[in-house]
Amino acid sequence: MIILGIETSCDETALALIETRGVATDTALPECRIIASLIHSQAELHSPYGGVFPTLAKREHGKNIVPLFHRLLEEWKADSDAENLKHVRISDDKFKETIEPFRAELEGQNPELFESFQAAEFLKDRPDIDRIAVTEGPGLEPALWVGINFARMLGQLWNIPIIPIDHMEGHIVGSLIDSELPQGKWQEPKELPIPSIALLISGGHTELIKVSTIGSYEIIGKTKDDAVGEAFDKSARLLGLPYPGGPQISKLAESAEDGGIVPTIKLPRPMMNSRDLDFSFSGLKTAVLYAVRSNSLPDGKITERFRKEMTLEFEMAVTETLDTKLRAAIEEHSASSVIIGGGVAANVRLRKAFTITAQEYGIPLFMPGRNVSGDNALMIALAATCKSQTPSRSLKAHGTKSLSSRHASRGNLGEQF
Numbered sequence: 326m327i328i329l330g331i332e333t334s335c336d337e338t339a340l341a342l343i344e345t346r347g348v349a350t351d352t353a354l355p356e357c358r359i360i361a362s363l364i365h366s367q368a369e370l371h372s373p374y375g376g377v378f379p380t381l382a383k384r385e386h387g388k389n390i391v392p393l394f395h396r397l398l399e400e401w402k403a404d405s406d407a408e409n410l411k412h413v414r415i416s417d418d419k420f421k422e423t424i425e426p427f428r429a430e431l432e433g434q435n436p437e438l439f440e441s442f443q444a445a446e447f448l449k450d451r452p453d454i455d456r457i458a459v460t461e462g463p464g465l466e467p468a469l470w471v472g473i474n475f476a477r478m479l480g481q482l483w484n485i486p487i488i489p490i491d492h493m494e495g496h497i498v499g500s501l502i503d504s505e506l507p508q509g510k511w512q513e514p515k516e517l518p519i520p521s522i523a524l525l526i527s528g529g530h531t532e533l534i535k536v537s538t539i540g541s542y543e544i545i546g547k548t549k550d551d552a553v554g555e556a557f558d559k560s561a562r563l564l565g566l567p568y569p570g571g572p573q574i575s576k577l578a579e580s581a582e583d584g585g586i587v588p589t590i591k592l593p594r595p596m597m598n599s600r601d602l603d604f605s606f607s608g609l610k611t612a613v614l615y616a617v618r619s620n621s622l623p624d625g626k627i628t629e630r631f632r633k634e635m636t637l638e639f640e641m642a643v644t645e646t647l648d649t650k651l652r653a654a655i656e657e658h659s660a661s662s663v664i665i666g667g668g669v670a671a672n673v674r675l676r677k678a679f680t681i682t683a684q685e686y687g688i689p690l691f692m693p694g695r696n697v698s699g700d701n702a703l704m705i706a707l708a709a710t711c712k713s714q715t716p717s718r719s720l721k722a723h724g725t726k727s728l729s730s731r732h733a734s735r736g737n738l739g740e741q742f
């Protein structure tokens with residue numbers, strides 16, 4: 326089966342194609358190979374705003390998704406095993422007839438998407454794709470709609486069923502394969518020993534999830550305020566570093582450590598000793614704010630040494646907090662494995678800490694490669710392999726949850742998904 330994955334929940338336009346053999350079980354994904362996976366990041370564009378600007382994200386997704394899809398199909402053509410690329414030609418009349426109903430809906434809302442779809446001649450050649458998997462949430466609503474509408478138009482034009490995917494489930498499932506294998510190579514994903522504990526750490530979420538089987542999840546702990554990635558981004562901003570702040574803090578903290586800097590300022594480890602599995606990161610950010618204020622020079626600037634010291638201490642505080650809660654969750658739920666997912670999983674200090682933890686408990690660790698820890702469409706396509714083979718619901722124009730802001734939407738999916 327060939328599955329197209331679409332992800333536009335935040336500031337990455339991402340598309341991927343995978344091929345699978347067989348079906349997923351409760352504890353393993355099917356045999357699969359990555360045909361192609363492309364990500365177009367808008368991070369630089371949003372950088373001056375210090376965060377993601379939703380309307381700009383929508384416009385950019387709308388402008389870029391069709392050209393990116395063209396590139397994806399070109400990569401598929403270059404793939405050695407391109408036998409599936411038997412094109413069926415769509416007539417001009419059928420093309421027009423299918424997309425015309427979308428005109429009224431999209432012309433005001435996302436004209437960039439409609440115009441580029443309408444002008445894309447290559448869409449008249451239908452390749453052999455069996456399923457379209459698209460992120461339906463959580464995420465920024467205007468951004469999500471671009472992916473959803475692209476999926477709807479393509480699904481209708483090529484008569485392909487659509488499978489709506491939860492972004493957070495994508496982050497879980499995306500960690501279960503070896504993304505570093507060469508493109509096109511078949512792999513049999515490892516069995517997931519269950520129950521498993523998943524720690525999802527991203528710009529919008531910090532959650533501990535008990536995974537009873539692939540597809541059955543229970544949130545057992547979450548942040549009461551800011552997500553950990555958000556704390557990285559906001560603290561970086563306070564320290565005068567550009568968005569996205571996570572990689573910037575990471576880099577500086579590493580150089581601080583290499584330079585033998587030992588932090589003299591102690592930041593709090595919020596809720597580390599609370600009995601539950603919840604987190605809180607807004608206090609940490611406030612502590613960074615106060616430290617910056619009291620260590621600023623008369624001209625309001627901070628020294629490079631202070632900045633480095635703060636990044637190192639910040640990373641140590643976050644690592645200690647996350648790792649302590651992860652250990653508590655493993656013990657409380659007698660976990661047989663650990664899954665880490667989300668953009669913050671690219672952080673080297675955290676990766677080292679989680680590796681040691683899993684080793685100490687003698688359980689396997691499923692962690693995404695650093696290249697796929699951030700948002701991507703590969704994880705969305707993979708998540709579709711564990712959904713029913715006959716999609717039960719199709720996406721309607723305004724049928725998904727109301728998602729209003731990065732925080733509200735990314736933080737409040739509900740207790741179960």
Ligand code: KG4
Binds near residue numbers: 554571668
């Ligand atoms: O999963 P993701 O790509 O998007 C969301 O679903 O939010 O995560 C993005 C977050 C951002 O907050 C970014 O600063 C953070 O991941 N991040 C990092 C690192 N790389 C990305 N945080 C810490 N260290 C990193 N190396």
Ligand code: ZN
Binds near residue numbers: 492496527667699
């Ligand atoms: Zn994400």
